[in-house]
Amino acid sequence: xxxxxxxxxxxxQAGGSLRLSCTASGLTFNDYAMGWFRQAPxxxxxxxxxxxxxxxxxYSRESVKGRFTISRDNAKxxxxxxxxxxxxxxxxxxxxxxxxxxxxxxxxxxxxDAWGQGTLVTVAS
Numbered sequence: 001x002x003x004x005x006x007x008x009x010x011x012x013q014a015g016g017s018l019r020l021s022c023t024a025s026g027l028t029f030n031d032y033a034m035g036w037f038r039q040a041p042x043x044x045x046x047x048x049x050x051x052x053x054x055x056x057x058x059y060s061r062e063s064v065k066g067r068f069t070i071s072r073d074n075a076k077x078x079x080x081x082x083x084x085x086x087x088x089x090x091x092x093x094x095x096x097x098x099x100x101x102x103x104x105x106x107x108x109x110x111x112x113d114a115w116g117q118g119t120l121v122t123v124a125s
Contacts, residue, residue: 002026002114004096009119012086016123020081022096022116030054032113034072034079035105038092038121045095049081050105059106064090086123093118 008020020036035050049060049070058070067086072079079096096116099105105112 004116006119029077032098033102040092
């Protein structure tokens with residue numbers, strides 16, 4: 001059974017940093033692209049960033065470019081999201097996702113191979 005478990009969320013002041021981590025089990029980790037999504041209160045879940053199986057390719061939404069960095073460690077089955085210069089509009093539940101298709105993570109409307117349960121990030125102004 002595939003499991004994705006996020007950690008690292010919390011409350012931070014605007015301008016601060018947080019590092020989210022997602023640990024995967026029950027899958028051959030380096031067969032999968034990994035992504036981060038977020039869902040703010042009252043809004044739909046949206047794509048944040050994706051990394052390919054080898055870690056050599058990444059892509060992120062425009063609003064987080066230059067502030068968020070996605071990375072992975074295939075030896076530890078983890079994918080991280082380093083978030084710097086946080087803004088109140090980054091407040092959301094952040095979800096980890098796994099899929100064999102890198103493009104599908106970018107373009108999905110909800111269907112991926114596996115989702116984590118989410119971790120809450122609150123950015124205070």
